[in-house]
Amino acid sequence: MTAQPNSLLLSSFVIKFTTFESIYKSVTPLEMPFCFSEMSTNCPTIFHQAYNPIFRFSSIYQVVISISSIFPLGYFLIFKLLKSTFHWNLKTIFIGYFLSMILFSMVYTITAFIQTIKPFISTDPCDLSIIPFYHKRLLFAIVFLLTLSTSFPFSITIERYYAMKTAEKYEKTPVILGPILVGVNTLVNLGIMYNIFKDESFSDPSVSFSVYPPVAAQKIFTFCFVLFFLNLIDVLFDIILLRQNLRLKKLLTNSSLTAKYQLEEVYQSTKFSVFLILIHIISFGIYVSAVAFFRYFGSLIISDPYYVFGMRLMCSTMIPTYHLLLGIFSILFLNRIKSKKSEGTTIQMSSTGRSGANNYDHAIFSIWNSVSGNPAA
Numbered sequence: 166m167t168a169q170p171n172s173l174l175l176s177s178f179v180i181k182f183t184t185f186e187s188i189y190k191s192v193t194p195l196e197m198p199f200c201f202s203e204m205s206t207n208c209p210t211i212f213h214q215a216y217n218p219i220f221r222f223s224s225i226y227q228v229v230i231s232i233s234s235i236f237p238l239g240y241f242l243i244f245k246l247l248k249s250t251f252h253w254n255l256k257t258i259f260i261g262y263f264l265s266m267i268l269f270s271m272v273y274t275i276t277a278f279i280q281t282i283k284p285f286i287s288t289d290p291c292d293l294s295i296i297p298f299y300h301k302r303l304l305f306a307i308v309f310l311l312t313l314s315t316s317f318p319f320s321i322t323i324e325r326y327y328a329m330k331t332a333e334k335y336e337k338t339p340v341i342l343g344p345i346l347v348g349v350n351t352l353v354n355l356g357i358m359y360n361i362f363k364d365e366s367f368s369d370p371s372v373s374f375s376v377y378p379p380v381a382a383q384k385i386f387t388f389c390f391v392l393f394f395l396n397l398i399d400v401l402f403d404i405i406l407l408r409q410n411l412r413l414k415k416l417l418t419n420s421s422l423t424a425k426y427q428l429e430e431v432y433q434s435t436k437f438s439v440f441l442i443l444i445h446i447i448s449f450g451i452y453v454s455a456v457a458f459f460r461y462f463g464s465l466i467i468s469d470p471y472y473v474f475g476m477r478l479m480c481s482t483m484i485p486t487y488h489l490l491l492g493i494f495s496i497l498f499l500n501r502i503k504s505k506k507s508e509g510t511t512i513q514m515s516s517t518g519r520s521g522a523n524n525y526d527h528a529i530f531s532i533w534n535s536v537s538g539n540p541a542a
Contacts, residue, residue, distance in 0.1 A: 219475025237492030257343030
């Protein structure tokens, strides 16, 4: 095949960029039942998938929103979390949590950019498919980082309960539990993902890195639902934990500055943790619900199977969207905690003396033990 002149290449590029709908409709639709494994077996089908307007828009949006989510997440991690007064056990878990979301957005940006640019530079419909070698590894990274971040709320809850049970000596607790929980969470997720993908050959061509092979698709779908319901149970434990912390805070109105500050630290960090977990589970629940809806009922609403294909992949862009919102809300929430803490410390300094603080603090923590269910010290 002879090379096209530069002017013709430029014209072809402009046409592809401006007429997704006309290109999509220019090929006669294939008469075949809707099945993802069947829709990815020939070049005309690959062409229809790649130039579907919904899929094209979702790929471009995925690039924009994934890049946008990196900035608030990175800003919070570097300039807010690392400088916070949270215990390093909790900080370590939060670092793993936010780092997994940042890495997810980075990988998602790369895959979306490839999906976006490929139709512009391909000269043959068969060139639109993704090389299986890269599809397998990048899809593995996407699913691993997604499920990893969704599993971190369990580690946060375990650490918060430990902090509540040992509030009297929490400031001097060694930084051991946090790294252990991060390591266990990472290894467990890695093992689950390996078992899901180990037998997949990725032999079927695909235009998107978010398309799962048939066998792995059902396993991942089931695993996401299990994670969602486990997170719901986790939220119930977090609400109980927050109520116990709030009850103790009300009991310690007349306590010394040392006791108040130490328990206020536990309360505020717990409050922030529960806030993040709630935002995450609500967002993840919406994502899972949308995927399930278009998986089982999409064809009942949209007759064109390629538009259903585009809508199912459009749902995947919800993940970096809620990462963006989570980063912004985390910055605002932590700023609010810091401002309230500084105001409260100023008032306490002016109204509370330090004499006999040690004996009084021990009595105060006895109240804490009774509220949290610990035996008296």
